[in-house]
Amino acid sequence: MRLVLHHEIPNDDGLGRQWNQLVWQMESPEVFFTYEWALAVSRAYRGSLMPLLILGYEQDSLVGVAALSMDARQETTTFIAGATADYCDFVSHPDRRLEFVESLISQLRHLKVPQLMLANLPADSATSRALRFAAYSQEYSLFSRPAFQCAQVILSSPEQKESIRQSMQDRKMLRRHLKAMSKIAPVELRHLRSWEEIAVSLPKFQQAHIARFQSTGRISNLASEERQNFIADLAKLLSRQGWITLTTLNVGDEPVAWNYGFQFAGSWFWYMPAFESALQKYYPCRCLLAKIVEEACERPEINRVDLGLGDERYKDRFATGARRTIDVTISASTVKHFKQIVRYRAASVIKSSPPLENCVRRLLGRRTAGEA
Numbered sequence: 402m403r404l405v406l407h408h409e410i411p412n413d414d415g416l417g418r419q420w421n422q423l424v425w426q427m428e429s430p431e432v433f434f435t436y437e438w439a440l441a442v443s444r445a446y447r448g449s450l451m452p453l454l455i456l457g458y459e460q461d462s463l464v465g466v467a468a469l470s471m472d473a474r475q476e477t478t479t480f481i482a483g484a485t486a487d488y489c490d491f492v493s494h495p496d497r498r499l500e501f502v503e504s505l506i507s508q509l510r511h512l513k514v515p516q517l518m519l520a521n522l523p524a525d526s527a528t529s530r531a532l533r534f535a536a537y538s539q540e541y542s543l544f545s546r547p548a549f550q551c552a553q554v555i556l557s558s559p560e561q562k563e564s565i566r567q568s569m570q571d572r573k574m575l576r577r578h579l580k581a582m583s584k585i586a587p588v589e590l591r592h593l594r595s596w597e598e599i600a601v602s603l604p605k606f607q608q609a610h611i612a613r614f615q616s617t618g619r620i621s622n623l624a625s626e627e628r629q630n631f632i633a634d635l636a637k638l639l640s641r642q643g644w645i646t647l648t649t650l651n652v653g654d655e656p657v658a659w660n661y662g663f664q665f666a667g668s669w670f671w672y673m674p675a676f677e678s679a680l681q682k683y684y685p686c687r688c689l690l691a692k693i694v695e696e697a698c699e700r701p702e703i704n705r706v707d708l709g710l711g712d713e714r715y716k717d718r719f720a721t722g723a724r725r726t727i728d729v730t731i732s733a734s735t736v737k738h739f740k741q742i743v744r745y746r747a748a749s750v751i752k753s754s755p756p757l758e759n760c761v762r763r764l765l766g767r768r769t770a771g772e773a
Contacts, residue, residue, distance in 0.1 A: 407454040410443040419463040432665040433486035437638035445631035465501030466492035502531040552720035554706040566698035586653030610675035658685035
C-alpha cells in the first residue's frame with residue numbers, strides 16, 4: 402500500500418468522491434467520516450489546527466483515509482474531527498482496515514509521532530481491533546478506555562417502527578404540551594435542506610443556543626466564531642449532497658425549537674438542538690424530538706434516530722438502544738503510557754466517590770485562585 406501525506410485537506414472534488422465512496426463501504430457509515438466534514442473543520446479551524454491527512458492507495462485507487470491533526474508542539478496527533486464529531490474513525494473497507502492501520506502506524510513511527518490520541522472511536526469498529534495489532538507490531542503502547550454510550554432509537558423492522566410511533570403518540574405529557582402550544586398558533590414541523598433556507602435560519606438558531614446556555618450559567622460552543630463558521634460551512638457543503646436537515650418546530654410562523662441534524666446512511670442524527678427559553682415550560686425540544694422519531698418511523702429508509710454524545714436524562718426516555726465509543730491512546734513512550742493509565746484510574750476513583758470529587762474540586766479551586 403502506498404501512502405501519500407498532505408498537510409491540508411485539499412479542495413479537490415475528485416478526492417472527495419473517492420473518499421466518500423470509501424465511507425459508504427464502511428461497516429457503519431457516518432456523516433462525520435465524510436470528506437465534507439473534514440474540509441469544513443480544516444477551513445473553520447485553520448488558525449488552530451495543523452492537518453495531517455494520510456491517504457492510502459492501491460495503484461491509483463484510494464483505499465484508506467486518516468484525517469488527523471497535530472498540536473502546535475507536534476507532540477500529539479488526533480482525529481481532525483475529534484472536537485466536532487460524535488463518532489471518529491479511519492476510512493476504509495473493513496477488510497482492508499488492518500492493512501491500512503498497520504501502514505498508517507508504521508508511517509507515524511517513521512514521522513516520529515510520539516503520541517496518537519483517538520477520541521470517540523466506535524467500539525464496534527474494525528479499527529479498535531486493528532489498532533492493537535498495529536501498535537504491538539510498531540512497538541507502541543496502547544491504552545483503551547470507555548468514552549460514551551450514545552443513545553439511539555432503533556427502528557430495525559416495520560413492527561418496531563409501528564410500536565415506537567404509537568408510543569410517541571401515546572405520551573400524555575407531550576400531547577399536553579403540543580396542545581398548549583397549538584392554542585397560541587398552529588404547530589408544524591419543518592425541514593430545511595437547502596443552503597439558502599438554512600442560511601436564513603442559522604442566526605436565530607445560534608442566538609437561541611447561546612441564550613439557553615447563558616441561562617444555565619454555561620457558555621455555548623456557538624459563542625465561538627470558529628464554531629459558527631464551522632456549522633455554516635458544513636451546512637453549505639452537506640446541503641449539496643442532501644445530507645443535512647435543519648428541523649424546526651414552528652408555532653405559527655415562528656420557530657421555537659431547532660435540531661441541526663443529518664440524514665445519512667439510514668441514520669437521522671440529533672446533533673445540535675436548541676429552543677426558545679421563553680417557551681421552556683412547554684418542553685419544545687422534547688416535542689421536536691418526539692415528532693422527529695414519529696416521522697422517522699414512517700420513513701422506510703430510516704433505521705435509527707441517533708441521539709449522539711451526551712448523557713442528558715431526556716434521551717433515556719426515548720432510547721431503545723445505544724452505541725458505545727472508546728478513547729484510545731497510542732504512545733511511543735512507556736512512561737507516558739503509564740501516566741495515562743494512572744491518570745485515568747485516579748479520575749475513575751474520584752468520580753466514583755462524590756465526597757472525594759467535591760473535595761478535589763475545592764482543592765483545585767483554591768489552587769486556581771492562588772495562581773490568579
